[in-house]
Amino acid sequence: MTDAAGPPASSWVPGADASPYSLANLPYGVYSRAGGPARCGVRIGDQVLDLAATLHDEVFAAPALNGFLARGRAAWADTRDRLRRLLAADVPEAAANRAAVQPHLVPLEDVRLHLPVEVGDYVDFYCSLEHATNVGRIFRPDQDPLPPNWRHLPVGYHGRAGTVVVSGTPVRRPLGQRAPEPGGDGSPVFGPSTRLDIEAELGFVVGTPTRLGEPAGDFADHVFGVTLLNDWSARDVQAFEYVPLGPFLGKSFATSVSPWITPLAALAAARVPGRAQDPAPPGYLARREPWGLDIAITVELNGEPVSHPPFREMYWTPDQMLAHLTVNGASLRTGDLYASGTVSGAAREQRGSLIELTWNGAEPVRTAAGERAFLADGDTVTISATAPGPGGARIALGEVTGTIQPARPVPAS
């Protein structure tokens, strides 16, 4: 059963058809039950389907999806087709499928979700025109908000792959150096970050590697799927350290991702051409297919929605990010992760970071827990997203959440 336009296919799994985790979605993740090993699964409704047991395939009896991702696009499509057929209500063998598959469904409330891939390299881009313009105005008020390169290439930096953590992992407020403060002795100040922020982003997970020395082929040949990502950012540390080599410790302490990877195949109805670009980018960045994605993101602070960033408004699209990552001959490996950069739209309530929402703290966000310029200890940030599915239904991309823990004590000098 391939993904087709038209009415959504129906599943025998109770509740699945009415859920944003219907047969049209089927995101992949890694789960464990109490005392059991971590294994690969697919989400349907409020359950996880164990893939190794269902498909009799040991590649899924692993604590990461990398082995499956390395098999490539034809295998991804074949597995998705098999799963859709096994879970479908409207195929002749549905009763037999149900009898065989039902024992391998586990209620979500009985599982722990893990980081779904072993992350290789992690790169973060800067692809929202509105975000780049806002942050440029705030960080560099005396200059053009957009650097001269910005409309010619998707600007990015390498982050710390080893600190990519799964949703729910607590985030400890980092220690670091910030600029000398007025009234101080002129030295930088070392201590807990006082401007801890979020960045609402999408992450793209590489399945099929590229060859050293060669550019990537088609986006959908290499990229397996999409995850939600929060690039926690200590703005005070970042502002003092980033010249001239870019973000470093201000962003490397934690990057949280959703436990679910939504395969590109589930996002067929979300594909849009991508925003017009002026000037036209060089040939290697020309868009060959529509890979803008109409994904609607919501950011909640302590349970209250504070922003609705629209991914469809991104200036650079994820196929262009992939082309740029490899144009110099640098290769990508299975499990590499690249993020879009903060997603911000033109309206205030579409900004994907607190530094923009509060204009560097000058206009605090009002919530039931009090006013926030930046994050307080104990705050919980949750990013979720939905996208159009077949027949007007929507699919969900999971959520990525994290709660801020107090900084560790400043070491005595």
Ligand SMILES: O=C(O)/C=C/C(=O)CC(=O)CC(=O)O
């Ligand atoms: O312009 C700057 O100096 C800083 C930019 C960011 O903090 C953004 C970043 O990490 C990339 C992004 O998320 O868009």
Ligand SMILES: [Ca+2]
């Ligand atoms: Ca970022």
Ligand SMILES: [Mg+2]
């Ligand atoms: Mg980060």
